[in-house]
Amino acid sequence: MNESRAARYQRLRRRAEAVSAAAGALLLVACAATPAGEWLAAWARRNAAGVPAPWRAVTEVALFVGLLALALEVLAIPTVLYLAAKRRPSSAGRPTSDSVARPGFEGRGVLSAQLQTAAFGVIAAVIVGMVVHVAATETGGWWWLTTGLTLSVILAAAVRGVSTLIARAGGVQPLGDAGLSARLSAVSESAGVPVAGIFEWRASDDETHSASVTGFGRGRRVLIAPELVRDWSRDEITVVVAHELSHHKHHDLIQSLILDALLMSAALAASDAALWAAGIPASALTALPLIALTASAIWLAATPFRHALSRWQERRADQFALAVTGEADAFAAAVRRVGDRNLIEDRPDRLTRWFFHRHPTIEERLAMAGKR
Numbered sequence: 001m002n003e004s005r006a007a008r009y010q011r012l013r014r015r016a017e018a019v020s021a022a023a024g025a026l027l028l029v030a031c032a033a034t035p036a037g038e039w040l041a042a043w044a045r046r047n048a049a050g051v052p053a054p055w056r057a058v059t060e061v062a063l064f065v066g067l068l069a070l071a072l073e074v075l076a077i078p079t080v081l082y083l084a085a086k087r088r089p090s091s092a093g094r095p096t097s098d099s100v101a102r103p104g105f106e107g108r109g110v111l112s113a114q115l116q117t118a119a120f121g122v123i124a125a126v127i128v129g130m131v132v133h134v135a136a137t138e139t140g141g142w143w144w145l146t147t148g149l150t151l152s153v154i155l156a157a158a159v160r161g162v163s164t165l166i167a168r169a170g171g172v173q174p175l176g177d178a179g180l181s182a183r184l185s186a187v188s189e190s191a192g193v194p195v196a197g198i199f200e201w202r203a204s205d206d207e208t209h210s211a212s213v214t215g216f217g218r219g220r221r222v223l224i225a226p227e228l229v230r231d232w233s234r235d236e237i238t239v240v241v242a243h244e245l246s247h248h249k250h251h252d253l254i255q256s257l258i259l260d261a262l263l264m265s266a267a268l269a270a271s272d273a274a275l276w277a278a279g280i281p282a283s284a285l286t287a288l289p290l291i292a293l294t295a296s297a298i299w300l301a302a303t304p305f306r307h308a309l310s311r312w313q314e315r316r317a318d319q320f321a322l323a324v325t326g327e328a329d330a331f332a333a334a335v336r337r338v339g340d341r342n343l344i345e346d347r348p349d350r351l352t353r354w355f356f357h358r359h360p361t362i363e364e365r366l367a368m369a370g371k372r
């Protein structure tokens, strides 16, 4: 593959994301430090005035947070469109007639995907805002701890729910390749991670998934993307599935959720200190932008720790996959394929690795398999 193209795309992606995050931060600063926050709060109170008393306060929070989150999502749209344009293979090389004729199509697809993401983001923000508000009114000075714990439980439930949805959502069927199916069952057996069945997605436009293991205990299922079934060798698929089984065997998801819960509570404790310094009660509407700003800053600062845990888990999963299958060549081929498809840089600098990489670099992964 063209390595400089991957490096260039990733550099642009990071820059665009930084610009988008800075725009969001500016909006929050404007709400926290200027009368804009008070105006927004007054608007929310006016519009919630007709709601019966027990529900009025949460409605005010929903309106306040909803409008703010909507503005943040609108600010993110240019970034998403810009990156979608850069991601198209043709945009890096010759301007083909294809790329001239089709941007409208792709733009529309990207836009509708972004609308879904935005709707989800707004709903999530409103839920978080309500949790903060109820915690502040009901648990007073401990609001940051009760909010941190409540949000962690909601996050864990959501992760589990999404996993179940992926497994149940119509589009899966038992893997047609009986030989591969038997082999994957044998691997899961020897890995000590029992699975209920091996499936493939019927169709998928989602190119980010290759294989995943969903569910828990004996209800676990292995899901394989159609692209893998079509184009990848059986050895490569086996190695990738073995890698995913390692995440289950070592409870990597639970570890990550626990670290996230601790960091989230610490970030909210810092928000509490910021509110105290600013003399704003946590239950006030105008507290919310300051809470979001402080907690996001702490969360961002903690990103290297979260990613370091992830890279350690990924390294262990790679080692596990190599040990269970003994397929170093297939492992190297699969790592290169994933790297090409996701435009992953071969040699990111250290800062980039700390803040953006949840996986070891391609070089490190190939070196682990002795294939460099």
Ligand SMILES: [Zn+2]
Binding pocket: 243, 244, 247, 314, 317
């Ligand atoms: Zn992994």
